[in-house]
Structures are given as structure tokens and as C-alpha cells.
Amino acid sequence: MTLSNRFALLSLTLLLGTVTCVIKTPPPGETSQKPNIILAMADDQGWGDMAYNGHSVLKTPSFDEMANLGLRFDRFYAAAPVCSPTRGSVLTGRHPNRFGCFRWGYSLRPQEITIAEALKTVGYTTGHFGKWHLGSVRSDSPACPGNSGFDEWFSSPNFYENDPWMSHNGTAVKTKGEGSKVTVDAALRFIRAAVENKQPFLAVIWFGSPHSPHAAVEEDFKLYEDQPEEMRHFLGEITAMDRAMGHLRRQLREIGIAENTLLWYTSDNGAIKQGSTGGLSGGKGTLWEGGIRVPAILEWPTRIPSPRTTAIPCGTIDIYPTLLEIAGVEIENQPPLDGISLIPLIDGRMEGRPSPMGFWDYPSKGQPVRSAELLKELAQEQAAGRVAPAVEKPPYQTGQLNQKYSESELPGHAAWIDGSYKLHRIPNESGEVEYALFDLAEDPEEKNDLIHQEPGQADKMTAALEAWQKSVIQSLNGEDYE
Numbered sequence: 001m002t003l004s005n006r007f008a009l010l011s012l013t014l015l016l017g018t019v020t021c022v023i024k025t026p027p028p029g030e031t032s033q034k035p036n037i038i039l040a041m042a043d044d045q046g047w048g049d050m051a052y053n054g055h056s057v058l059k060t061p062s063f064d065e066m067a068n069l070g071l072r073f074d075r076f077y078a079a080a081p082v083c084s085p086t087r088g089s090v091l092t093g094r095h096p097n098r099f100g101c102f103r104w105g106y107s108l109r110p111q112e113i114t115i116a117e118a119l120k121t122v123g124y125t126t127g128h129f130g131k132w133h134l135g136s137v138r139s140d141s142p143a144c145p146g147n148s149g150f151d152e153w154f155s156s157p158n159f160y161e162n163d164p165w166m167s168h169n170g171t172a173v174k175t176k177g178e179g180s181k182v183t184v185d186a187a188l189r190f191i192r193a194a195v196e197n198k199q200p201f202l203a204v205i206w207f208g209s210p211h212s213p214h215a216a217v218e219e220d221f222k223l224y225e226d227q228p229e230e231m232r233h234f235l236g237e238i239t240a241m242d243r244a245m246g247h248l249r250r251q252l253r254e255i256g257i258a259e260n261t262l263l264w265y266t267s268d269n270g271a272i273k274q275g276s277t278g279g280l281s282g283g284k285g286t287l288w289e290g291g292i293r294v295p296a297i298l299e300w301p302t303r304i305p306s307p308r309t310t311a312i313p314c315g316t317i318d319i320y321p322t323l324l325e326i327a328g329v330e331i332e333n334q335p336p337l338d339g340i341s342l343i344p345l346i347d348g349r350m351e352g353r354p355s356p357m358g359f360w361d362y363p364s365k366g367q368p369v370r371s372a373e374l375l376k377e378l379a380q381e382q383a384a385g386r387v388a389p390a391v392e393k394p395p396y397q398t399g400q401l402n403q404k405y406s407e408s409e410l411p412g413h414a415a416w417i418d419g420s421y422k423l424h425r426i427p428n429e430s431g432e433v434e435y436a437l438f439d440l441a442e443d444p445e446e447k448n449d450l451i452h453q454e455p456g457q458a459d460k461m462t463a464a465l466e467a468w469q470k471s472v473i474q475s476l477n478g479e480d481y482e
Helices: 003-016 061-069 083-092 115-120 179-196 218-224 229-255 316-327 371-384 455-476
Strands: 020-023 036-042 071-077 125-131 152-156 165-168 171-174 201-206 261-267 293-299 308-310 329-332 357-361 413-418 421-427 433-439
Touching: 036 083, 036 179, 036 229, 036 316, 061 229, 061 261, 061 293, 083 115, 083 316, 115 125, 115 201, 115 316, 115 329, 125 179, 152 179, 165 371, 171 371, 179 201, 179 229, 218 229, 229 261, 261 316, 316 329, 357 455, 413 455, 421 455, 433 455
Parallel strands: 036 201, 036 261, 071 308, 125 152, 125 201
Antiparallel strands: 020 329, 071 293, 152 165, 165 171, 261 293, 357 413, 413 421, 421 433
16 A cells, blocks of 8 residues: 555544545556546426426426436435435435434534545545535534545535635635536636546535526526516526536536546435426425435446436435445445445446335424625635634534434434335324335326235335334434444
8 A cells, every 4th residue: 555545544544533444556557547526416406307307498408418328317316305414415325314414504424424535545636616505614614525525625505696605615705607607617627627637536516506596697587588587587597507517518528538527417305396396296395206306317428338217216325335336445334324336227237226215304493504694704704814713603513413312213204215115104293103105116296105005015114114214313323433
């Protein structure tokens, strides 16, 4: 093992205590062949908010092209029905309840190992661009991007619109331009530097669109003249995001790295009221299909040379283990993962998901995070030369190990997906639990409850779901870090 690799491993070990990485040292020259990785995510884009998924008005030519060239997921799930938890699942491969990220505005636990930290051990340079929403973007916060494995960051504490304030490695800066384009341009500066330095890179690009309030720029607003004003702004924001993704993809080709760059796009939760679930039930904030099934596309020309579509259930929890396998990183004493590697699916060898997927909307109050206000305040402090410690400023660290949760009380709506079946576990106001079972292959709208028709299937899934929930509580109580 080289001295630099030993130093990286030692640093990560010190940071994480008992969690360590075992690095598969590549043969000489192989590092340059590792794929570049870009993880892109929308904010509140529903499954039906894509032209390729049947939206009758929306214009998404870049996303449509991606869907026609890469691997399109027709059953891809956000780990949670709201933003912060799902984003945490992308970085860790774990259900967000395991580390106490229950709602919007909650943070990562510093004890968690992120995909950025893991990839750095095998030579990747890492960057985060856009919405963070997993803690403060002040540089001394234990949950800021810089202390979560990212070498370069240009981040907002939550959603943002046009001409956004951003935190560049902890320094508040005011930008000019349409929000999605500003985000992609920052990522491209990082990407060009990585290519010049001959380093493989991880670029996480998390847009602030189409989260409300909606503010489309004029060129996109004009495209939807036959729609109500609010809808014009909403649709226009998605089209602007689509254009930014098109710009990113063209630049990857121009730089000459598109063939061996893995570009994975999805959304953090299902549709809001202006959006479309594509006919699925529910919406953002619920565990019905419309709240957690999201658009997802994976482009990687070197590994996916021809277009494919899959109906195998996959989700944001699968991104971390997939990238670990791709990069050749193994985690010793890995805390329990909820995701699986999708390499067999990418290579066309997966006929069905080998393990079920769990969802759990733990009842907890969200934390408001107002990006522009927070960053303006930081800018004023910086100008005055007196920057307050992150611990004194919102968003405050959440998900701390400061209480014990019961393994017998399992509050909140939970769901279990096993193949085509989906089981809902819903405690009512009196504490009694109601169950519902659906075959999504025959009934994607979840209208025909099979709970009494297929008791054997329901009993098997009920037992598996509750066992998984107890495992989640054990993680939540800190047992993974002991």
C-alpha cells in the first residue's frame, strides 16, 4: 500500500472510529480508467414530471434523450417521501431513519461514512454542488459538505431560485443566473480541473428545482403560455433544469470524458401539487407510490452501450453500494446497508431484485431552513470579520445520539416492497395497526387491497417489515457505532 493510501485510510479510521475502509489497490495505471461519477438530483420532481413518462405539456428534451440512450428505471424509489432523508440515503446506502434523519432540515450524523469519503480512499476527487439540506454549510459544521467527504463544494443549505446565494467551501457568495445553470457551471469548473489533474471525480449535483416558490426565467415561462401562471413557472423550472442537464452532457462530450462517465439522475421524492405522479396514488409526504416513486436514468456509454428499460424495483439506497463495487472499495465493519449493488442490473444479469426494500415515515416535525437568509447572514458576518460558530446558527444538528428509541413501538406509516408486492403498515390514531397489500404489477395505482385475499403473502411481508424496523431502531440507537 502506498504512503498516500495509508494516510487516507488512517485519516478515515480516525474520523469514523470503528468503521474502516479496506482499499483494493489497483494495478499501476488503472486509476485513470476508473469511471467518473456524477449524481444529479431534482428537488420535488414527480414520477410523471417527464415528457418521456407521458406528461402532455412538459418539455424535457435532454431527459428524453437520456432515457432513450441509457438505462431507464420505471420503478425507482426515493428512500423517503421528503428531501433531506432521501439525500442522506444517497450518500450512505442506508435508510435515513438509521441515522435519525427523519424529516426535512435534519442532518447527517458525523459517524456515518459517505460515498464521498469512501471514493476518496481510491483516488477520487469529490465535489458537491447545489442543494445540501443535510446540515449547515458553514465550514466548521460537522455535517457540512466539507466535513462529509467533499473536497470542493458550492452548496446551498436548502432549495434556491435564480441568482442564488451559495456557500463556496464555507464562504457565502452571491451568484447571477438561472439557478440550475449556476449549479452546473460550478460543477463543470470542478470537473475540468479534475480532468486536467488526471483524477477520477465524484460530482454530486443537487438542483433546487422544481421546489416552490417557482420562478421560471422568461424564456421558459414563454413556452407554456396556455397554462395558468403558477403552472408556467413550475413547468418552466423543470425545462430549465433539463436545459442545464443538456449543457452538462454536451460539455462532457466536448471535454472528451462522456464515454466513461457514469451519470445518474433522479429526484428526492414524489410529486407536489403542481406536479404529476403519472396516475400513481398519493404524492410528496406519503409512502404511496406517488410519494416515493421517482424518475431515474443512468447513462454510462462504456458499460451501457445500448438503451434499456427496467421494471425491477431499485432506489436511492442502491447508489452507494453500486458505486463502492464500481470503484473497488470494501468497507470493513460496514454498518448495515439497506441498498444493494446494481452492477448485475447494469450488466443485464439481474432478473429480479434479490432483497426487499423498506420504507418508514417516522413521525417527526421538519426543521425550516431558509437558504438566502442564512447565507446573507453569513456574508454579513464574514464582511465584519466575526463569523459565529456553526453550533450557534441554524440549521442545528439533528439526529444526535441523545435518546433511546423503543424497539416495540413502531410509530408512523411504513411499507415493504418485495417484487411486485407492496405492503403498507399504518398505525391509526388509537395505536391500532392497519395493513394493506397491493400487487403493483397489476395495480400500480394501489386501488385493489389484497390483504384478505392473500393472507400468506401478507403475513410473510408483515414479519419481514417489522424485523427490518427493529433493525433500523438498533441503528438509530447507535449500535452500529459500538
